[in-house]
Amino acid sequence: MLRQVFALIVKELLAVLRDPKSRMVLVGPPLIQLMVFGYAATYDLNHVPIAIENRDASEASRDLVARFVGSPTFRLVATLKSGERINSLIDSRTAAMVLVIDPRFTRDLLLHEPAPVQVIVDGRNSNTALLIEGYANTILSDFSLSWAAEHGEPPPAAVLDIRARYNPTLSSRWFIVPGIVALLTQVVTLLVVGLSVARERETGTFDQLLVTPMRQIDILLGKGLPGLLIGTLEASVIVAAAVLWFDIPLRGGLFPLYLGLLLFVTAVTGIGLMISSLAVTQQQALLGAFLFMVPSIILSGFATPIANMPPLIQDFTLLNPMRYFLIVVRSVFLEGAGVGALLPQYWPMALIGAMSLAAAGWLFRKRVT
Amino acid sequence: MKAARLRRLGGLLRKELLQIWRDPSALAIAFALPALLLIIFGYGVSLDATNVPLALVVQHPDGLTASFTSQFSHSPFFRPRRFLTIQGAETAMAARKVEGIIWLQSDFTRRAESDGNAPIGVIVNGVDANDARIIEGYVQQVWANWLTARAAVDGKGAALPLAAQPQVRFNASVSSRDYLVPGLIAVIMTLTGALLTALVIAREWERGTLEALMVTRVTVSEILLAKLVPYFLLGMGGMAASVLLAVFLFGVPLHGSVLVLTGASALFMLAALGMGLVISGFARNQFVAGQIAIITTFLPAFILSGFVFDISSMPAAVQIITHIVAARYFVAILQSVFLAGDVWPVVVPNALALAVMAAIFLGVARATARKRLD
Structure with missing residues (x-):
C-alpha cells in the first residue's frame, strides 16, 4: 500500500516538475515577489512631497520649517509665496501636504495665544492622509514643547510617553513580510494541487486511477502530499529569507511556526483538491482556484485588518485558513508566541483541513459514478 | 479583396x-x-479603525484623570475597558484583547498640578504597525485637545503654543x-x-x-x-x-x-x-x-x-x-x-x-x- 502511495506521489511531483515552464513558475516568481513585495508593501511614509508657505518671516517660523524639512518623512518640493498654488499642487499630486504658517504666528506665540498653523492634506488616500497628519502633529507638538521650554513658559500639565510593544520602531515591514510567507505559501500550494485532479479528469486518466487497487484514502494522500511537500519547502525558503534578508526577528520557536504551517498547508491542500475534483475542466479548476484565492487574500487581514470589516464579513473570514495562519506567523515572529497561546488558531485550521480533505475524497468517488 | x-x-x-x-x-x-x-x-x-479596544489603567482616579479619559469613552474610534493594574492590561494586550494601553500612574494629578510634565503612558501593540500609528496619532490629538480645553475653560496650565488646523481635501470624512x-x-x-x-x-x-x-x-x-x-x-x-x-x-x-x-x-x-x-x-x-x-x-x-x-x-x-x-x-x-x-x-x-x-x-x-x- 505504502509503495503505491509513494509511486503516486512521485508521479504527481513529476507531472508538475517535469515541464521546465511549470518548474520555473513554481520557483522563480515567488522569490522575486518576496523581494519586490517585501520592499514595496509598506504603510510607512518616507519622502512625502510637501510644500510650505511661510507668511511669517521670523526665527520661530523658520525653526518650524526646518523641523519639517529635516524630517526623513517629508521632502520639500515647493516653497510658496502666496496661497494661489496650493490647490493646484494638491490637485496634481505634486504635494501631498501643504503647511501654511500664518502671518500672526510669532505674535500669537509671544502673546500666549494659540498660534495658527494650517496643515492641508490630500485625502484621496485616506490612510496616508491620517498618517501624514499624525507625523505633522508630532513635529508640531515637539516644536511647541521645546519653544515653551526655551521661553521659560510653564511646562504642560502632562506629556505623552509612547511605547510600542513587539515592534518598537513601528516598521510595517515587520508586519507585512511575515504576511507574505502566508500569501505565497497559499498561492503555490493551491496552484500545485488545484489542477492535479482536473488535469487527469480532462485527459481521462483519473478514471484509470480509480479502478486501480488503490483505496480512496491512498489516492487522496498521493494527490495531497506533493502539494504539502512543495508548499512547506517554499514556505521554509521564504521564512529563511524573511529572517536572513529582511532581518525580521524570529522571536518564537520553529515548532509552533511549523505546526501552524503544516496545518495551514493541509487546509489549503484540502481546499485545492476539493476545487480540483469539483471541476470538469482545467479552466474551471483555475477559475475556482482564483475565486477562492483572491477573496481569501483580501479578507485575511494581510493588508487591511479584519477588525475593520462589517460583522457579517468578519464571520465569513472564519472559514478562511489564511486568517488563522497570518496570526500564527506574526505572533511567532514578533511576539515569540508558543503553542499554548496559538491553540485558538490551530484547531480551526485543522478542522478546515479535515473537512475539506474528507469532502475531496467524497467528491472523487461521487464523480466517477 | x-x-x-x-x-x-x-x-x-x-x-x-x-x-x-x-x-x-x-x-x-x-x-x-x-x-x-x-x-x-x-x-x-477598510483601513478605518473603529471601536479599537483600548485599556485604561488609572491608578488614582479623580476629576483630572476623568477629564482626560472621558475623551476616549466618547470617541467612536475607541472602545475603552478599565483595568485596575498595568499587569492586567499587559496580559490583555498579549492575548490581543486590547490594542493599546493608556496608563495614568498614581501621582499623575499631583505632578500635573505642581510642576507639570506628568507622564501619560501610552503602550501600543506594534505588530500591526499601521493601526498602531493611527492610534498614536489619535491619542496625540486627544492630548492636545485636553491641554487646550484645560487652559481655555478652567484657566489652568498652559495650552500648547501652536494650534494645528488640519484640512483634508477631496475626502473630508477621510x-x-x-x-x-x-x-x-x-x-x-x-x-x-x-x-x-x-x-x-x-x-x-x-x-x-x-x-x-x-x-x-x-x-x-x-x-x-x-x-x-x-x-x-x-x-x-x-x-x-x-x-x-x-x-x-x-x-x-x-x-x-x-x-x-x-x-x-x-x-x-x-x-x-x-x-x-x-x-x-x-x-x-x-x-x-x-x-x-x-x-x-x-x-x-x-x-x-x-x-x-x-x-x-x-x-x-x-x-x-x-x-x-x-x-x-x-x-x-x-x-x-x-x-x-x-x-x-x-x-x-x-x-x-x-x-x-x-x-x-x-x-x-x-x-x-x-x-x-x-
Missing part, C-alpha cells in the same frame, strides 16, 4: 461571440466575477472606502482582462483548435482582432457594472466626467487584454497560463499599484518596477476622477502611459503570434 477580408473578420467575430455565448464561463468572468468581488471587497476592505473602491475596480479589472484572454486562448492552443484556425486563410491579425473585440466589449461591460456599483451601492462620489472615465477604461482594458494575449501566446497550456496570470496580474495590481500601499514611500528600485504595472496608472486616474474630478495633470500622463503599454502588449502579442505560424 477588402470585402473578403471584412467577411472573414465578420465570420471570426461571429465564431467568438457564439463561443462566448455558449460557454457561460467567459460571461461569468466578465460580469459575475467583478460584481461579486467588488461587493465582497467593497464591504470587506473614509478609506472612498479611495479603496476605485482602486479595487482597477485590481478586479486587471484580473478579469487577463483571465479572459489568457485562459480562453490557452485553451484553444491546448485543444489544437487555434492551429486549425491558422491553416485557414485568415491572417494572424484577424484572429487576434476577432479575439480582442468581443472580450474588449465584455470587459467594458464589466467595468460599467463596477462603476455603477461603486456609485450607487457604495456611494463613492464621482466628481469627474463619465467621458474621461470611459476613455481611460478603454485604454486600460486594451492593455490588460494585450497582456493576457501575450501570456497565452507564451504559455500554450492552461496550467502555466493560469499561474502566470495570477503572478503577473493580481498580486502586482494589489501591491504595486498604489491601491493600498503608497508608491512614493517605496524604495527607488521598486518604484521603477511599478512603472510596468498597468494598474498603477489606472488607479491614479480612477482615484482622481472619482474623488477630485478631471484633473488633467493626473489624467493625461497616466492615460498616455496606458496607451503606450497597450501598444507594446498588443505589438508583442502580434509579433509572437506570427512566429508560431512559421
Whole structure:
C-alpha cells in the first residue's frame, strides 16, 4: 500500500516538475515577489512631497520649517509665496501636504495665544492622509514643547510617553513580510494541487486511477502530499529569507511556526483538491482556484485588518485558513508566541483541513459514478 | 479583396461571440466575477479603525484623570475597558484583547498640578504597525485637545503654543472606502482582462483548435482582432457594472466626467487584454497560463499599484518596477476622477502611459503570434 502511495506521489511531483515552464513558475516568481513585495508593501511614509508657505518671516517660523524639512518623512518640493498654488499642487499630486504658517504666528506665540498653523492634506488616500497628519502633529507638538521650554513658559500639565510593544520602531515591514510567507505559501500550494485532479479528469486518466487497487484514502494522500511537500519547502525558503534578508526577528520557536504551517498547508491542500475534483475542466479548476484565492487574500487581514470589516464579513473570514495562519506567523515572529497561546488558531485550521480533505475524497468517488 | 477580408473578420467575430455565448464561463468572468468581488471587497476592505479596544489603567482616579479619559469613552474610534493594574492590561494586550494601553500612574494629578510634565503612558501593540500609528496619532490629538480645553475653560496650565488646523481635501470624512473602491475596480479589472484572454486562448492552443484556425486563410491579425473585440466589449461591460456599483451601492462620489472615465477604461482594458494575449501566446497550456496570470496580474495590481500601499514611500528600485504595472496608472486616474474630478495633470500622463503599454502588449502579442505560424 505504502509503495503505491509513494509511486503516486512521485508521479504527481513529476507531472508538475517535469515541464521546465511549470518548474520555473513554481520557483522563480515567488522569490522575486518576496523581494519586490517585501520592499514595496509598506504603510510607512518616507519622502512625502510637501510644500510650505511661510507668511511669517521670523526665527520661530523658520525653526518650524526646518523641523519639517529635516524630517526623513517629508521632502520639500515647493516653497510658496502666496496661497494661489496650493490647490493646484494638491490637485496634481505634486504635494501631498501643504503647511501654511500664518502671518500672526510669532505674535500669537509671544502673546500666549494659540498660534495658527494650517496643515492641508490630500485625502484621496485616506490612510496616508491620517498618517501624514499624525507625523505633522508630532513635529508640531515637539516644536511647541521645546519653544515653551526655551521661553521659560510653564511646562504642560502632562506629556505623552509612547511605547510600542513587539515592534518598537513601528516598521510595517515587520508586519507585512511575515504576511507574505502566508500569501505565497497559499498561492503555490493551491496552484500545485488545484489542477492535479482536473488535469487527469480532462485527459481521462483519473478514471484509470480509480479502478486501480488503490483505496480512496491512498489516492487522496498521493494527490495531497506533493502539494504539502512543495508548499512547506517554499514556505521554509521564504521564512529563511524573511529572517536572513529582511532581518525580521524570529522571536518564537520553529515548532509552533511549523505546526501552524503544516496545518495551514493541509487546509489549503484540502481546499485545492476539493476545487480540483469539483471541476470538469482545467479552466474551471483555475477559475475556482482564483475565486477562492483572491477573496481569501483580501479578507485575511494581510493588508487591511479584519477588525475593520462589517460583522457579517468578519464571520465569513472564519472559514478562511489564511486568517488563522497570518496570526500564527506574526505572533511567532514578533511576539515569540508558543503553542499554548496559538491553540485558538490551530484547531480551526485543522478542522478546515479535515473537512475539506474528507469532502475531496467524497467528491472523487461521487464523480466517477 | 477588402470585402473578403471584412467577411472573414465578420465570420471570426461571429465564431467568438457564439463561443462566448455558449460557454457561460467567459460571461461569468466578465460580469459575475467583478460584481461579486467588488461587493465582497467593497464591504470587506477598510483601513478605518473603529471601536479599537483600548485599556485604561488609572491608578488614582479623580476629576483630572476623568477629564482626560472621558475623551476616549466618547470617541467612536475607541472602545475603552478599565483595568485596575498595568499587569492586567499587559496580559490583555498579549492575548490581543486590547490594542493599546493608556496608563495614568498614581501621582499623575499631583505632578500635573505642581510642576507639570506628568507622564501619560501610552503602550501600543506594534505588530500591526499601521493601526498602531493611527492610534498614536489619535491619542496625540486627544492630548492636545485636553491641554487646550484645560487652559481655555478652567484657566489652568498652559495650552500648547501652536494650534494645528488640519484640512483634508477631496475626502473630508477621510473614509478609506472612498479611495479603496476605485482602486479595487482597477485590481478586479486587471484580473478579469487577463483571465479572459489568457485562459480562453490557452485553451484553444491546448485543444489544437487555434492551429486549425491558422491553416485557414485568415491572417494572424484577424484572429487576434476577432479575439480582442468581443472580450474588449465584455470587459467594458464589466467595468460599467463596477462603476455603477461603486456609485450607487457604495456611494463613492464621482466628481469627474463619465467621458474621461470611459476613455481611460478603454485604454486600460486594451492593455490588460494585450497582456493576457501575450501570456497565452507564451504559455500554450492552461496550467502555466493560469499561474502566470495570477503572478503577473493580481498580486502586482494589489501591491504595486498604489491601491493600498503608497508608491512614493517605496524604495527607488521598486518604484521603477511599478512603472510596468498597468494598474498603477489606472488607479491614479480612477482615484482622481472619482474623488477630485478631471484633473488633467493626473489624467493625461497616466492615460498616455496606458496607451503606450497597450501598444507594446498588443505589438508583442502580434509579433509572437506570427512566429508560431512559421
